[in-house]
Amino acid sequence: MKKKTIRIGTRDSELALWQANTVSKKLNALGFETEIVAVKSTGDLILDKPLYELGITGIFTKTLDVAMLKGEVDIAVHSMKDVPTALPKGIVQAAVLERANTLxxxxxxxxxxxxxxxxxxxxxxxxxxxxxxxxxxxxxxxxxxxxxxxxxxxxxxxxxxxxxxxxxxxxxxxxxxxxxxxLDWMIPAPAQGAMLVVAMENDNFVLDAVALLNDIETEICTYIERQFLKTLEGGCTAPIGALVTYNEDEDALHFQGVLLSIDGKQKLEIDKTVAISEWKKLGFYAAQEILNNGGTELMKNIKDTLKK
The missing domain is CATH 3.40.190.10 (Periplasmic binding protein-like II)
Known part of the structure; x- marks a missing residue:
């Protein structure tokens, strides 16, 4: 097998570098060579405006996407909750690492x-x-x-x-x-506590290497949470929370989802347990339930408020 050094793109904050180094060590332990390439993102440079005012989903990931598309890095490591539900053309989810604390x-x-x-x-x-x-x-x-x-x-x-x-x-x-x-009463952001590695869809060497780091339980739970977010059309801005946990004894998934008005006065919640076999559309159906119970109007109000 041809050996190549896997260049890991990351933001240059302490936490982002910790995440990149963690992926680097895991790949090294599997026999792969790595190099860390740190870049500053727009989200780190513009600190005087709230995120939603910047009007860009994926503000923390865009710089790394560009570096990857230009061939300057091979993979990027992100806090999964910062990553838009739709990845840029040519870039794919390569692995989701085992989830940490979601609180x-x-x-x-x-x-x-x-x-x-x-x-x-x-x-x-x-x-x-x-x-x-x-x-x-x-x-x-x-x-x-x-x-x-x-x-x-x-x-x-x-x-x-x-x-x-x-x-x-x-x-x-x-x-x-x-x-x-x-704050155990606060439903976390979809995919909170999970780290995501993305790569170019045509780079089989890197995809095969990074796939060895994937945690299937975290992948399924975060997939459902992000499907819920995507169906509600949240982007990274609307007040949306989702958490899926797997109950091994019952082979079931517990889903909690929430959509709120920006002032917190309106709150639409969903809480259900389903068999693991129903995971593929769980996030979609949960979001539809919220939308049908007043969520469509609430999402419209949120978008109108954020435009002002």
């Missing part, structure tokens, strides 16, 4: 009295904002952008009561502080 966390400053009074909470995610305001309508939510380290620093520098983060990101780079609350 969101609230990082606070040592005192949680603010939960019962007025407070300011920071997050750059419309989903987290909507779910927070749905539970704590008396609170104000402010935008928070930047990589994990930048957001931690901003929380420290401002008089906010807390900020919402994905547990997986903090745990991966050992940044989880003492003062946090597990």
């Amino acid at each position: 969101d966390l609230l990082i606070h400053k040592g005192n949680t009295d603010f939960l019962h009074q007025e407070a300011t909470i920071a997050t750059g995610s419309l989903r987290r904002q909507a779910m927070w305001l749905n539970k704590y309508p008396q609170h104000q939510v402010v935008d928070l952008r930047g990589n994990v380290n930048t957001r931690m620093q901003k929380l420290h520098d401002n008089d906010w009561s807390g900020a919402v983060f994905a547990a997986a990101g903090l745990e991966r780079i050992n940044l989880k502080p003492e003062n946090f609350l597990n």
Whole structure:
């Protein structure tokens, strides 16, 4: 077999580099040679605007897509929740790694009295904002952008009561502080906690190598969650959450999905358990149920609000 060095494209944040290095080590352990190529994405460069205002789905992945299409890198490693449901022509999903913690966390400053009074909470995610305001309508939510380290620093520098983060990101780079609350009531972003590797569809050497890293359970669960997102036409902007878990004893899948208005006042939920044999269309049917129960109108309102 012809040996070639697999060039791994990644953003240059600490978390992105951790993810790329993890993939690199796994490939090295299987006998493949690798090289890491770090690039800055538009999403990392423009920090003064909320993500939805930038109007680009895949703002964190676009730069790496271009590098791959130009032949500068062979694969790219992403937090799967940042990746648009439709990949660019020529680029395919090559592997989904075993999923880490799916929870969101609230990082606070040592005192949680603010939960019962007025407070300011920071997050750059419309989903987290909507779910927070749905539970704590008396609170104000402010935008928070930047990589994990930048957001931690901003929380420290401002008089906010807390900020919402994905547990997986903090745990991966050992940044989880003492003062946090597990937000087990908050349905995570579709594919949260999972890492995705993409490659060129015509590069069989790389596809065969990376396929060895694929975790089938994570692949199926994230496929369903992203199908739910795609059917609701969420892109990366609407307040949509989805989580699928596999119950080995019953050979069944548990699906939780949610669509909210941006202010959190409207909330459409679905919660069902189905046999594993029904996985292929589970996300689609769950989304149809939400759309038929008021979701179509709600999605239209969300899009109109974001255009303003």
